[in-house]
Amino acid sequence: MLRGRDDDRRIVDDLLDGARAGRSGVLVVHGDPGIGKTALLGHLAERATGLRILRSTGVETEAELPFAALHQLLRPVLTSVSVLPEPQSNALKGALGLAGSAGEDRFLIGLATLSLLSETAEEGPLVCLVDDAHWLDQSSAEALLFAARRLDAEGIVLVFATRDGFRSPGLPELRLGPLDAEAASALLSERAPDLPEGIRARILAESGGNPLALIELPRTTDAHSPLPLPGRIQEAYGARLADLPHGARLMILLAAAETAGDLGVILRAGATLGIGAEALGVAERSGFLSLTATAVSFVHPLMRAAAFHAGTFDQRFAVHGALAEALHDQEDRQAWHLAAVALGPDERAAAALERSAERARERHGHAAAATALERAAELTADRSLLARRLTEAAVAAADAGSPDRAQGLAERAAHLVDDPRSVARLAELRARVAFERGSVHTAHDLLVSGAEQVADLDPVAAGLMLVDAGRNAWQLSDPGRVAEAAALLRSLRLGPEDGLDTAVHAVAAAAESLNLGPARALSGMRPLVEDARRIRRGSYGLRINGAFVAGLVGDFAAQREISAAVVEECRTSGVTGLLPVAYVTLASAELYQGRFRSALADASEGLRIASDIGQPHRTGYLEGILAWVAAVEGDDARCAELAVRCADHFAATGIANGLAWAQWASAMLDLSRGRHTQALDRLEDALAGPVRHQIQAVYFGADQVEAAVRAGQPDRAKEPLARFAEWATAAGCDWSDAVLLRCRALVEGGEEHFTAALRLHGPGERPMERARTELLYGEWLxxxxxxxxxRTHLRSALEIFHRLGARPWADRAGAELRAAGEATTPSAAPDRLADLSPQELQIVRLAVTGLTNKEIGARLFVSPKTVSYHLYRAFPKLGVSSRIELARLDLGEY
Structure with missing residues (x-):
């Protein structure tokens, strides 16, 4: 019976009620050792009558075994893995050691976990309980958190119980406090009814309402120990252990060291130590161990720690040796026991750990691989082998998202290596860590230094490093560093057979763009776009770069075509890690083309994935795009909030592209509201900083011109007009020629500029720009x-602004139309998409193509039930009641 905790019980009971109603719920229960987290999970399990329950418990010494906890949780339902989409099924089987790993993206494993839980919940509500989550192996934690953030309408309850240290940002939390006086007194009376009053009062005072302390402290003869509470409880367990026979104590120590709880392994190891099965019976009757036909577990996790630390050195040494022998058919576990009995350099144990690390990396257990390789290095005597193992450990730590650990390992390795290739590899690794930490300048310099070290030995490797250096410098808007990378690339004299032609040209074009102006780089950039368009599958990095360059040359149709194909391929292939940057290029293209709702949906999805998989450098760019959408929609508060976030990202990383979008967005909002001087000041301030080297500085030149003319300061329009004219002349795009003519009409006057501009504006190419030309021409008329x-032109502008959802611009056009004598201005036609959330819009767009809920879920990293739920919510907003009716809708292009 769970004493007290009325509010806490209501919270978990509400989760169960929600699951029975088809809603999912997640909760992370925090608390000190012994405070009642496990008991609360037990209460939840008791209340889950008729619901299926899956359980997993983190074990401290299993934190180095990749996917150990996930396998424990999913083991009862693994027969359903085969019904998952093939990429997910293969990824999960590989992660859990059920099949060979094909190197799938590690977050595809998280999606497979979500899909398997959702599939299981098809048969009825599902409860997943994860105890001691602070000891989960990192791979399991990543997969479960990925799934937890996407639970919605599946009828699944997922509860983590943890001490402090388990990071679960964005998930609901509950912190358990001590029992109140009444509940503590009742629990103590129940467990120790015959305590003398003085001892009873002392335990109530010293336990601090900790339930486990109330249960265990009465069993110890020393109620005045000065130890902190967990230590006192552990001391109480130690006192109980001391009263047991030697064989039972040794069997409990074996169980503490054999973290998998495999009864067969423990019995074999016990036989090696001369201990029979009867000792297990004594251990069970003592209240330390719980036995089933195949498994051994501790009644409470603190008992495991107490048992292990109560053993003497020679006993622990003997236990690890016996377990290493008993685990001859389980190499990963055996390797750690071999390491535990190594008293100095031991190549057998080190090699076993290295092989274990390789298997862990194949299953995306990068954190476990780093730990195994670091321990292997500690057991290594040979200097070159030691350097290699430390280097590999650093790489694995970086892959696991632990930059500080990777940096420390790399520095240790750097003192041991002297050959150029190893030096260059460490430089590349340290650059990667610096980039992840936000030190992009340092990352660039490390890459250049490493490339110089290896240039003569391996020009291709040097070239790859310099391409990365050039890309970093571009993001920093640093002309000198981009030019440095470009010059070094040219000096390598790479040939077409080296496969870096396009990348080398990209860095050279970037250098020209930053140093000589973007117009000078256009001719060198266009071939990159055509190269990317010709590639139909794979080569993701090259195609994403091609899409990005298409945005620089003003070919937004190509940018959208390339990036949409990459997004679709990454979705279907499970290449999650590249999706945020692919969404950046796709949402940018949609924004330029006036597809604001699509840009909102895709940038929101990209931001969600970037946050989940830890790519903070992408979030600033995506939030900048979202700020621009908020500006065009007239959401002042949202635009300002996102602009501040982008400024914070820039302050942390120095990467300017998100800042460029945000500063432009704020100015656009001012312009649409008629705050012309403020808009002009913002854009000029942006040009005084790193944004002047970004392509946005070219494109917002036209907005500067309009703001200057409308503010009555035409002299301030000269420079931006010249800047945009130079680029537009070199670009030769109809849309840019049209915008240039509009700018000339504002500055120079002359109706012919307006009419020529309208002839060039394509039907739907950039509708926002056409509407703005119609508006300005109408105002002039x-x-x-x-x-x-x-009125003819103002009506056209108003209709387009309404269709795009550009509310401030529509208000401005409406006001002008009324001033032009229109008695009543037409209201916006009902917009079927306006009320859809970004996720609903994503789902609807895929549903109209005929994809099933399961296929849509696989693409958007949500469960099929969540897809069904959002379609159910979207149907009435769209005025339909079935997929058949949905397929007949014209959802438009915006």
Whole structure:
């Protein structure tokens, strides 16, 4: 019976009620050792009548075994893995050691976990309980947290119980406090009814309402120990252990060291030590161990720690040796026991750990691989072998998302290596860590230094490092560093057979763009776009770079075509890690093309994935795009909030692209509201900083011109007009020629510029720009007292702004139309998509293509039930009641 905790019980009971109603719920229960986390999970399990329950418990010494906890949780339902989409099924089987690993993206394993839980919940609500989550292996924790953040409408309850140290940002939390006086007194009376009053009062005072202390402290003869509470409880367990026979104590120590709880292994190891099965019976009757036909577990996790530390050195040494012998058919576990009995350099144990690390990396257990390799290095005497193992440990730590650990390992390795290739590899690794930490300048310099070290021995490796250096410098808007990388690349004299032609040209074009202006780089950049368009599958990095360059040359149709294909391929192939940057290029193209709702949906999805998989450098760019959408929609508060976030990202990393979008977005909001001087000041301030080297500085030149003319300061329009004219002349795009003519009409006057601009604006190519030209022309005609003609253009502008959801611009066009003599301005036609959330829009767009819920879920990293739930919510907003009706809808292009 769970004493007290009325509020806590209501919270978990509500989770169960939600699951029975088809809603999912997640909770992370925090608390000190012994505070009642496990008991609360037990209460939840008791209340889950008729629901299926899956359990897993983190074990401290299993934290180095990749996916150990996930396998424990999913083992009862693994027969259903075969019904998952093939990429997910293969990824999960490989991770759990049920099949060979094909090197799938580690977050595909998280999606497979979500899909398997959802599939299991098809038969009824499901409860997943994860105890001691602070001891989960990192691979299991990543997969379970990925799934937890995407639970929605499956009828699944997922509860983690943990001490402090388990990071679960964004998930609901509950912190358990001590029992109140009444509940503590009742629990103590129940467990120790015959305590003398003085001892009873002392235990109630000293336990601090900790339930485990109330249960265990009465069993110890020393109620005045000065130890902190967990230590006192452990001391109490130690006192109980001391009263047991030697064989039972040794069997409990074996169980503490054999973390998998494999009864057969423990019995074999016990036989090696001369201990029979009867000792297990004594251990069970003592209340330390719980036995089933195949497994051994501790009644409470603190008992395991107490048992292990109560053993003497020689006993622990003997136990690890016996377990190493008993685990001859389980190499990963055996390797750690071999390491535990190594008293100095031991190549057998080190090699076993290295092989274990390789298997862990194949299953995406990078944190476990780093730990195994670091321990292997400690057991290594040979200097070159030691350097290699430390280097590999550093790489694995970086892959696991632990930059500080990777940095420390790399520095240790750097003192041991002297050959150029190893030096260059460590430089590349340290650059990667510096980039992840936000030190992009340092990352660039490390890459250049490493490339110089290896240039003569391996020009291709040097070239790859310099391409990365050039890309980093571009993001920093640092012309000098980009030029440095470009010059070094040229000096390598790489040939077409080296496969770096396109990348070398990209860095050279970037250098020209930053140093000589973007117009000078256009001719060198266009071939990169065509190269990317010709590639139909694979080569993701090259295609994403091609899409990015398409945005620099003004070919937004190509940018959208390439990036949409990459997004789709990454979705279907499970290449999650590249999706955020692919969404960056896709959402940018959609924004330029006036597809604001699509940009909102795709940038939101990219931001969600970037946050989940730990790519903070992508979030600033995506939030900048979202700020621009908020500006065009007239959401002042949201635009300002996102602009501040982008400024914070820039302050932390020095990467300027997100800042460029955010500063432009704030100015656009001012421009749409008629705050022309403020808009002009913002854009000029942006040009005084690193944004001047970004392509946005070219594109917002037209907005500067409009703001300057409307503010009555035409002299401030000269520079931006010249800047945009130079680029537009070199680009030769119809849309840019049209915008240039609009700018000339504002600055120079002359109706012919407006009419020529409207002839060039393609039907739907960049509708926002056409609408702005119509609006400005209409305003000009009204001032010329040609109101009838003005109304034609103002109506056209108003209709486009309404269709795009550009509310401030629509308000401005409506006001102009009324001023031009329109008695009543037409209201916006009902917008079927306006009320859809970004996720609903994503799902609807895929559903109209005929994909099933399971296929949509696999693409968007949600469960099929969540897809069904969002479609159910979207149907009435769209005025349909079935997929058949949905397929007939014209959802438009925006």
């Amino acid at each position: 009204r001032r010329e007292r040609r109101k009838r003609e003005a």
